[in-house]
Amino acid sequence: MMSGLIWKLLLASACCSLTEVAAQQLVTIDTSLGRISGTQNSIRGDEYSKFLGIPYGTAERLQKPEPYGNFASNPLIATSYGSPCPQFSNGQIIGSEDCLTLNVFTPKRRRRNGLKSVMIWIHGGGLTTGSSDKYPLDVLAAANDVVAVSLNYRLGAFGFLSSPNDGLPGNYGLWDQQLAIMWVKNNIADYGGDPNSITLVGESVGAIAVTYHMISPTTPPNLFHRGITQSGSAFSLRFQDIRPEPNFQFVSTTFGCNGTRDELACIRAIPMNSLLASTPTLMYNPAIDGDFISPLFGEHLVQFTKDNYLQHGSQGLGNFLNYDILSGWNTMDGLVYVPAVEAINRAITGQDLSQGISEFVFGEVFKASSRGSFSESADLITTLALQFYMNEPTPLISKGRSIDDRRLEAFVNFFGDIGFKIPSITHLQIHSKTSSRRTYAYEFTYNPPGNGLSGSAGPEWLNAAANHRDEVPFVIGAVLAPESICSHTGLARCGRYNRREERFATNLMNHWTRFAKTGRLNNKFKQFRFRGGQSYMNLNINGTRRDTYPRSAAHRFSAGLDEIALRALGI
Structure with missing residues (x-):
């Protein structure tokens, strides 16, 4: 009981924070998926457009996502953020399982046919909390001539419940992220973004996710080109589940699914609120599923550990060595x-x-x-x-x-x-x-x-x-954002x-966006x-x-x- 209380309090302290409301003027563009209407805005004299709550995927519970496809309406009205994925927020259950949406912030085009480098933000929150609306990327895009994208992905049991031996490989939240990155690769040119200059940016568990995308054998070459990781990395045994079955067994036993003819069907039928309410203290890590995360990566970390982090080669690292990276931490x-x-x-x-x-x-x-x-x-x-x-x-x-x-x-x-x-x-x-x-x-x-x-x-x-x-508020520009945002x-x-x-925020954004555009930092670095x-x-x-x-x-x-x-x- 005490451990449950402790984990609730840890989650409350470690979740993310940073939504946005602004004066709106509609702007409509034609894309390969249909017409879409967002809002045209100005911040500190810089004009930009934003398209919020764009659906990029659909997913059945505890299954890989599928592309959403063409927009259901014409035009799609993209003026408000999509629903967060199911989670606890201030002790209340919020969100919907229909939550796979992303947001695009694009600056005014300053030269004809000039596509701009793209930065995709993956939020933190311990794989149990967080949503894209908490991170306003308005200033980052408008003032720095980049296209910025944020996204939602499934969390907690919905995104990371796993038991490979029971036919549940897990890592669905990572698959969501990959599908969103693929959507950006295939569609961002419609919004003025360059599909050949994409940088992933993540903070905390979002940084861990960026690392996993770099090392995953399922990541196509050139899907993205650079990675920025802020206070987090997958290069730790603490952030992977070699044996993820206990969470699955807990859920199955709690709802009487163990021993049934179709255990997975039983778990998939649990009402959303009931599943969340029964698992507030469960902790999740990406699992070595043999698909998104290769067993070779787990073996690499094992050998790297035994060799005192110095001797092992590149086995199991996927495309990790093919990216420029910027990585760091905070003092405490x-x-x-x-x-x-x-x-x-x-x-x-x-x-x-x-x-x-x-x-x-x-x-x-x-x-x-x-x-x-x-x-x-x-x-x-x-x-x-x-x-x-x-x-x-x-x-x-x-x-x-x-x-x-x-x-x-x-x-x-x-x-x-x-x-x-x-x-x-x-x-x-x-x-x-x-x-x-x-x-x-x-x-x-x-x-x-x-x-x-x-x-x-x-x-x-x-x-x-x-x-x-x-x-975070410095590198995404929230320091410069008005209260309305x-x-x-x-x-x-x-x-x-x-x-x-x-x-200071302007300088940091200059560093981050220079890296996203060129893979380089100035000579001070x-x-x-x-x-x-x-x-x-x-x-x-x-x-x-x-x-x-x-x-x-x-x-x-x-x-x-x-x-x-x-x-x-x-x-």
Whole structure:
């Protein structure tokens, strides 16, 4: 029961935030799928059009999606976002299973027949929450001369319930994404986009998804051309299910489907709200299904782990080595879990975080959040993590802090490392070691005032570093968006960013869109090279500077944890 409460709180803290309402003037265009009407808009003097809620696929429950085909009406009215996919939001069930839609933001054409580079945004949310309407891409497209696309995909049990031995391979949410990318490839020229210059961009679990599209054997060559991953990568055993059957067994048993003549038909017939209500604490990972994700990739990670992340070749990497990549992390991504830890600490001890956390709370949170390959060895890993991170010097803890306060910092650093930073760096190391394409890295270090943990009753250092997702409103341009566009996004300071922050956002968008257009960054960015300086750019409002990633003790420690997890699974 406690683990269920803990996971609910973790989901509440780690889901996404960032919708949009604007003055509308209809614009209608002819496309190969039929006529479509969107809205023509202007933002800060830049004109653009947007087409919202375009259906790209249809899907039966727990089956691969099929292309939607031609528009059902003529013209299709595309002036509002489509329904989110089924999920919990603020404790309420929202969404519809008819949710496979995407949105296109296209700037005014500035030259005849000039097609523009395309950026496809894949949202985060732990594979259980999130929707495209939370990420307004208006400014990104209008001010930077790119076509921007966002999309919905199936989540939770609807997108990732899996049991290959029972005829349910899973990964339906990834198949949805791939179908949306194919729709963009085939149709984006109708909206002024260049099908031969497509960049995938993802944050958190969206970044993990981008990695899986790069390595999937089902991804056609040249479907897309570059990848940007923000605080996430699939290069971690923690983000794949080698044994996904327990979730399937739980659902089947809960609804009396096990032992029936057609178990899958029984599960597919469960009412949407009932299925969601029964599974709010289940955690999901992409499964090694032998189709979208090759067993060779799982074997690659296993061998890569046993070889201490240094020796293994390119087996199982699909097209990963054929893309230019930009990958990075935020200073303290692990801070995203602090609100959940605070709530859990109150539930267990009746206290806030001003005095830190106990060893028991540390362990309970990690065990409840363990999934995939880590679930069988959570107790041992918790013990080792406490020993390591309590003795690892950190810049934020001053002398005289209590041991419980140091333990809270250890928790933040541990979760930030294993969940975000180390998978991202591994992603960069593998690519730069084995690919001839460009490899760029960054660390986002700016902590926007009022956008972090100011409401948490804890030590001051909780507000001293960049939290998970802090970069998102800057790189998509929401910092520059008026309140009419960002008022429903959950952005804490919607319409109230200062001039320095606006200039910072403009610079970051310039970096991201330059990479999307050319695969290059300006000369300030030195490429990340496995042999020859693992350089990355420190991105801050006070200026950028070049740093070099050391082969840290934390990276080696994480590799050791992976090997422990494999042994627990008998691998």
